[in-house]
Amino acid sequence: xxxxxxxxxxxxxxxxxxxxxxxxxxxxxxxxxxxxxxxxxxxxxxxxxxxxxxxxxxxxxxxxxxxxxxxxxxxxxxxxxxxxxxxxxxxxxxxxxxxxxxxxxxxxxxxxxxxxxxxxxxxxxxxxxxxxxxxxxxxxxxxxxxxxxxxxxxxxxxxxxxxxxxxxxxxxxxxxxxxxxxxxxxxxxxxxxxxxxxxxxxxxxxxxxxxxxxxxxxxxxxxxxxxxxxxxxxxxxxxxxxxxxxxxxxxxxxxxxxxxxxxxxxxxxxxxxxxxxxxxxxxxxxxxxxxxxxxxxxxxxxxxxxxxxxxxxxxxxxxxxxxxxxxxxxxxxxxxxxxxxxxxxxxxxxxxxxxxxxxxxxxxxxxxxxxxxxxxxxxxxx
Amino acid sequence: xxxxxxxxxxxxxxxxxxxxxxxxxxxxxxxxxxxxxxxxxxxxxxxxxxxxxxxxxxxxxxxxxxxxxxxxxxxxxxxxxxxxxxxxxxxxxxxxxxxxxxxxxxxxxxxxxxxxxxxxxxxxxxxxxxxxxxxxxxxxxxxxxxxxxxxxxxxxxxxxxxxxxxxxxxxxxxxxxxxxxxxxxxxxxxxxxxxxxxxxxxxxxxxxxxxxxxxxxxxxxxxxxxxxxxxxxxxxxxxxxxxxxxxxxxxxxxxxxxxxxxxxxxxxxxxxxxxxxxxxxxxxxxxxxxxxxxxxxxxxxxxxxxxxxxxxxxxxxxxxxxxxxxxxxxxxxxxxxxxxxxxxxxxxxxxxxxxxxxxxxxxxxxxxxxxxxxxxxxxxxx
Numbered sequence: 001x002x003x004x005x006x007x008x009x010x011x012x013x014x015x016x017x018x019x020x021x022x023x024x025x026x027x028x029x030x031x032x033x034x035x036x037x038x039x040x041x042x043x044x045x046x047x048x049x050x051x052x053x054x055x056x057x058x059x060x061x062x063x064x065x066x067x068x069x070x071x072x073x074x075x076x077x078x079x080x081x082x083x084x085x086x087x088x089x090x091x092x093x094x095x096x097x098x099x100x101x102x103x104x105x106x107x108x109x110x111x112x113x114x115x116x117x118x119x120x121x122x123x124x125x126x127x128x129x130x131x132x133x134x135x136x137x138x139x140x141x142x143x144x145x146x147x148x149x150x151x152x153x154x155x156x157x158x159x160x161x162x163x164x165x166x167x168x169x170x171x172x173x174x175x176x177x178x179x180x181x182x183x184x185x186x187x188x189x190x191x192x193x194x195x196x197x198x199x200x201x202x203x204x205x206x207x208x209x210x211x212x213x214x215x216x217x218x219x220x221x222x223x224x225x226x227x228x229x230x231x232x233x234x235x236x237x238x239x240x241x242x243x244x245x246x247x248x249x250x251x252x253x254x255x256x257x258x259x260x261x262x263x264x265x266x267x268x269x270x271x272x273x274x275x276x277x278x279x280x281x282x283x284x285x286x287x288x289x290x291x292x293x294x295x296x297x298x299x300x301x302x303x304x305x306x307x308x309x310x311x312x313x314x315x316x317x318x319x320x321x322x323x324x325x326x327x328x329x330x331x332x333x334x335x336x337x338x339x340x341x342x343x344x345x346x347x348x349x350x351x352x353x354x355x356x357x358x359x360x361x362x363x364x365x366x367x368x369x370x371x372x373x374x375x376x377x378x379x380x381x382x
Numbered sequence: 383x384x385x386x387x388x389x390x391x392x393x394x395x396x397x398x399x400x401x402x403x404x405x406x407x408x409x410x411x412x413x414x415x416x417x418x419x420x421x422x423x424x425x426x427x428x429x430x431x432x433x434x435x436x437x438x439x440x441x442x443x444x445x446x447x448x449x450x451x452x453x454x455x456x457x458x459x460x461x462x463x464x465x466x467x468x469x470x471x472x473x474x475x476x477x478x479x480x481x482x483x484x485x486x487x488x489x490x491x492x493x494x495x496x497x498x499x500x501x502x503x504x505x506x507x508x509x510x511x512x513x514x515x516x517x518x519x520x521x522x523x524x525x526x527x528x529x530x531x532x533x534x535x536x537x538x539x540x541x542x543x544x545x546x547x548x549x550x551x552x553x554x555x556x557x558x559x560x561x562x563x564x565x566x567x568x569x570x571x572x573x574x575x576x577x578x579x580x581x582x583x584x585x586x587x588x589x590x591x592x593x594x595x596x597x598x599x600x601x602x603x604x605x606x607x608x609x610x611x612x613x614x615x616x617x618x619x620x621x622x623x624x625x626x627x628x629x630x631x632x633x634x635x636x637x638x639x640x641x642x643x644x645x646x647x648x649x650x651x652x653x654x655x656x657x658x659x660x661x662x663x664x665x666x667x668x669x670x671x672x673x674x675x676x677x678x679x680x681x682x683x684x685x686x687x688x689x690x691x692x693x694x695x696x697x698x699x700x701x702x703x704x705x706x707x708x709x710x711x712x713x714x715x716x717x718x719x720x721x722x723x724x725x726x727x728x729x730x731x732x733x734x735x736x737x738x739x740x741x742x743x744x745x746x747x748x749x750x751x752x753x754x755x756x757x758x759x760x761x762x763x764x
Contacts, residue, residue, distance in 0.1 A: 105655075108584075285697070314689075321710065322492070322709065322711065327701050331680075
């Protein structure tokens with residue numbers, strides 16, 4: 001079969017690879033119809049990620065079920081499905097077949113840290129930019145395509161939207177639950193007389209100021225989520241005008257890094273305090289430093305960008321600002337249902353989201369234009 | 383009056399200083415009866431904290447109200463009171479007198495980041511290791527002494543216990559609320575059909591493993607709090623045997639850094655995962671690094687130690703472990719009521735907590751033995 005293979009930085013090749021086969025009873029083989037190129041593929045493309053070469057790229061894909069392992073009951077041959085960007089062990093099937101593989105993290109909703117959950121399109125697991133792909137743990141990794149969303153748009157649900165959703169949700173959750181008492185842990189166990197509970201103002205979500213750093217595909221999904229979940233004001237920061245325009249459509253006030261003073265604008269809108277929460281989806285030190293500078297004391301930073309360097313603030317700074325920081329890959333499975341609902345209800349905002357549709361054979365060109373910000377979102381059609 | 387004055391690293395002097403006077407209508411002057419030396423005073427004593435010299439030390443003190451400003455109604459002359467370690471602007475009095483001073487942070491419960499809340503005993507505000515002390519914003523900074531707790535033990539409520547309480551509470555709150563859906567933010571606003579909400583196991587608090595790094599006074603208070611709030615297993619880590627014995631009394635399993643393999647023990651108790659939450663009260667890089675190493679992926683680090691260096695883990699490490707990190711000074715006011723209740727109910731565990739009682743004149747000696755871990759807790763008596 002034809003597949004998009006990583007052969008080194010800026011070196012993507014379309015070549016013949018063996019068609020995958022079922023190797024575990026929980027596997028499915030998909031015949032791929034659409035495969036997206038994701039911003040996180042660029043870390044590898046640009047040579048910023050330690051990896052071997054020779055694997056098939058891509059963790060966003062939609063296709064039809066070609067073959068299933070004996071433990072797969074949720075999907076049937078010929079069914080159209082999409083895949084979440086990394087497989088997960090938490091399976092109905094594990095119970096059906098008495099499988100001994102159990103992942104504590106998946107069982108508890110931390111599917112982002114599945115002990116056996118490599119991303120598709122990495123040296124650990126071939127991806128979906130190819131005619132066929134093997135999907136491990138198919139029952140929990142695949143999802144049916146809902147009637148109300150087109151196949152093309154569902155590519156956005158493979159990674160981008162749930163990741164942006166998770167990033168914004170984590171940030172707002174930290175604020176909402178910032179109420180500094182044990183009531184939320186133990187309820188009334190302590191039987192603290194209410195006279196002992198001082199009354200502080202609860203900041204309503206409608207007054208909350210969120211800053212989304214980065215308006216790539218994930219960033220604008222974070223913007224939309226923050227708005228839908230109720231954040232009053234959402235600033236979106238980038239240096240690419242086209243991206244800022246997308247963010248504006250999602251409900252953000254756009255700020256261009258090249259021409260606007262982000263820090264001064266946000267401080268001025270918050271009586272000098274800074275943003276209540278920041279969602280950082282860029283994945284470099286200057287973005288995370290700006291997140292730190294723009295957030296108010298006791299505010300929340302939700303960082304979903306892929307960071308590979310030192311942290312750009314000191315322990316003293318973090319202590320002095322009482323920072324509440326969350327970092328890392330999104331847990332997609334727990335939020336998938338509600339994220340899909342929000343996405344489906346707002347899908348008209350994504351009408352122009354996919355700007356380029358190219359055949360698999362043109363993948364090298366597709367990576368090139370995406371890397372140069374000449375395309376907002378590229379999908380490969382098979 | 384006689385006062386304990388900071389004149390430089392390892393240079394504490396008892397000398398004559400002017401008796402403080404009311405300078406604002408919200409002030410109170412206390413005649414001090416007891417003043418504690420706190421672990422955080424040692425940062426300055428050891429020269430680890432940037433500061434000028436010449437100020438009066440101490441942020442733990444109890445005394446009687448000697449004089450009050452015209453806006454102070456909650457307390458009356460002659461009343462015995464204790465002080466929280468830093469003053470706060472959120473005052474009943476501000477409304478009474480139409481004062482223009484308002485602190486957004488205090489109003490919203492982030493009293494740890496009061497815009498005008500320096501700690502007592504710093505270059506910004508004279509402390510209470512002296513015959514008299516001026517207390518700004520007395521209505522929110524002071525508390526009456528409850529009948530059921532002795533004056534001496536209430537010294538522990540000035541900083542140590544509420545800080546340990548806050549640290550443990552923040553850690554457990556992050557776990558309890560780690561449920562990765564927006565339900566907690568918007569409730570049923572999204573009207574997500576329950577079929578879309580996957581069911582994950584909720585880890586009951588009784589199965590939660592907490593590691594408290596540092597068994598100084600604040601650390602053992604964190605241990606007690608974690609146990610009272612319901613954490614199933616609490617490990618306490620230190621290298622001083624006497625401190626570990628205190629932690630054991632509070633309900634912890636003690637681990638000696640010198641003789642125990644902390645990482646191996648905790649991993650072995652958690653099927654290799656690591657602790658669900660870590661409360662770090664030491665305030666140096668090696669402790670925070672151990673916190674990072676010992677916590678499980680997607681776990682919580684609540685750091686209340688005073689950090690003055692770089693963070694001892696990289697952005698890549700934090701991303702890869704999906705760390706949820708909270709740092710900084712405790713917000714005492716919001717938790718004071720419930721912390722006092724827990725403290726009062728468990729005060730017999732603190733029977734041997736204060737090991738040394740010395741006259742003010744012997745403050746230099748008191749600092750010396752406390753710094754050398756020859757005393758668990760020293761109070762100065764006037």
